[in-house]
Amino acid sequence: MPQNGIESVTVRVPMNIALVKYWGKRDEKLILPLNDSISLTVDKLTAETTVRMIPGVGKNTVEINGKQVELNSNKRYETVFEEALRLQRKRKDHSDSNGNQSVFYHFEVISKTNFPVAAGLASSAAGFAAIALGIQRLLNLDDVQANRLARIGSGSACRSMFGGLVHWKKGEKEDGSDCVAVKTDESNWTDLYCIILVFNDGRKKVGSSEGMKRTRETSTLLKYRIESIVPKRIEQIKEAYSNRNFETLAHVIMADSNQFHAVCLDSVPPIRYLNDASWQLIEIIEKFNENETRAAYTFDAGPNACVIVQKKDAKSLIYSLLQSIEIPSEDLKSAEEELKESFEFSTETPKSTVCSKLVISPMGGGPQD
Ligand SMILES: Nc1ncnc2c1ncn2[C@@H]1O[C@H](COP(=O)(O)OP(=O)(O)OP(=O)(O)O)[C@@H](O)[C@H]1O
Numbered sequence: 611m612p613q614n615g616i617e618s619v620t621v622r623v624p625m626n627i628a629l630v631k632y633w634g635k636r637d638e639k640l641i642l643p644l645n646d647s648i649s650l651t652v653d654k655l656t657a658e659t660t661v662r663m664i665p666g667v668g669k670n671t672v673e674i675n676g677k678q679v680e681l682n683s684n685k686r687y688e689t690v691f692e693e694a695l696r697l698q699r700k701r702k703d704h705s706d707s708n709g710n711q712s713v714f715y716h717f718e719v720i721s722k723t724n725f726p727v728a729a730g731l732a733s734s735a736a737g738f739a740a741i742a743l744g745i746q747r748l749l750n751l752d753d754v755q756a757n758r759l760a761r762i763g764s765g766s767a768c769r770s771m772f773g774g775l776v777h778w779k780k781g782e783k784e785d786g787s788d789c790v791a792v793k794t795d796e797s798n799w800t801d802l803y804c805i806i807l808v809f810n811d812g813r814k815k816v817g818s819s820e821g822m823k824r825t826r827e828t829s830t831l832l833k834y835r836i837e838s839i840v841p842k843r844i845e846q847i848k849e850a851y852s853n854r855n856f857e858t859l860a861h862v863i864m865a866d867s868n869q870f871h872a873v874c875l876d877s878v879p880p881i882r883y884l885n886d887a888s889w890q891l892i893e894i895i896e897k898f899n900e901n902e903t904r905a906a907y908t909f910d911a912g913p914n915a916c917v918i919v920q921k922k923d924a925k926s927l928i929y930s931l932l933q934s935i936e937i938p939s940e941d942l943k944s945a946e947e948e949l950k951e952s953f954e955f956s957t958e959t960p961k962s963t964v965c966s967k968l969v970i971s972p973m974g975g976g977p978q979d
């Protein structure tokens with residue numbers, strides 16, 4: 611929508627959680643992964659981003675949650691903007707609201723997230739997918755071009771461009787033209803919910819890019835994972851999702867999260883993302899699953915947990931969590947509203963583990979304009 615020559619669009623994009631993890635790059639500049647990965651979006655954790663393309667030479671700016679980002683210390687934004695301008699120059703028909711051909715543009719990005727940034731909760735995925743989607747709308751790009759824009763911002767971002775089960779194919783080509791994320795054909799499994807528990811919302815010590823570089827250079831387990839494990843797991847996830855087979859889905863999700871953290875520990879020096887609270891959560895889920903597998907935990911590059919359940923089991927899972935984890939009462943109230951259930955809980959007994967935030971969200975929703 612052109613306004614005084616400025617074109618602006620606002621989108622809301624959910625973060626995504628990988629069920630089979632991306633860890634390791636075959637090309638660091640183009641952000642091409644060493645293995646395929648597969649994910650679901652978490653509908654309630656979103657980045658709401660306005661992208662403006664302003665005619666004329668000027669400084670690009672990015673603001674996240676009211677703070678200006680220092681673009682010199684994070685080159686990824688400039689890479690995305692340059693690629694967008696390259697695609698824009700390729701278009702012959704691009705003109706401003708007065709019908710004038712404009713060769714120079716700069717970008718203004720203003721984003722708000724409703725969850726902590728850089729705490730292992732895939733904030734970069736939602737953030738860069740939102741920028742890519744905004745630019746796609748402004749420049750009328752196709753899905754492959756938009757996917758590439760998201761990916762060169764942050765690899766996992768290309769999986770947030772669609773709802774449903776999304777498969778990011780590593781591709782074989784050096785130029786990355788066959789490295790794309792695609793929505794699988796399965797219709798969305800609307801019964802899946804995700805419970806996020808934030809145990810630490812600080813910035814992690816080893817960032818994902820640095821961590822995956824270290825693992826690629828030093829881990830002996832990584833090669834085995836990439837060649838012998840991941841391809842099978844991608845197929846198992848697709849099949850279990852399509853057959854609505856929760857037990858198999860859950861086993862693969864947990865095994866892959868554990869293997870991802872195992873290759874991190876297999877790196878030199880070792881990388882440890884999980885903390886005592888994460889391990890306590892794992893133990894609670896193991897106990898919850900004693901008779902039947904009803905929940906699956908998964909952790910990205912940080913201690914915060916994402917637990918996937920079917921809606922029917924969400925309430926009993928929250929009761930199990932409440933036995934040993936302190937959860938903010940306002941988050942429990944939001945969970946009651948989301949599930950349309952009421953919980954009886956006492957916040958008086960102090961617990962050994964404290965979670966600073968709990969969010970319960972449906973999964974698989976797509977981005978919105
Ligand atoms: N809404 C947003 N818009 C644009 N960029 C964002 C946004 N949110 C986060 N980012 C970028 O992503 C960076 C955080 O990425 P990082 O990979 O360190 O953490 P994460 O995405 O939270 O965790 P992980 O990807 O390991 O699960 C931020 O420093 C910022 O540059």
Ligand SMILES: C[C@@](O)(CCOP(=O)(O)OP(=O)(O)O)CC(=O)O
Nearest residue numbers: 628631632764765766818819910911
């Ligand atoms: C552990 C992960 O969350 C890693 C995500 O890594 P990023 O996509 O944040 O890394 P870059 O491509 O370097 O930006 C697993 C996953 O989301 O698949």
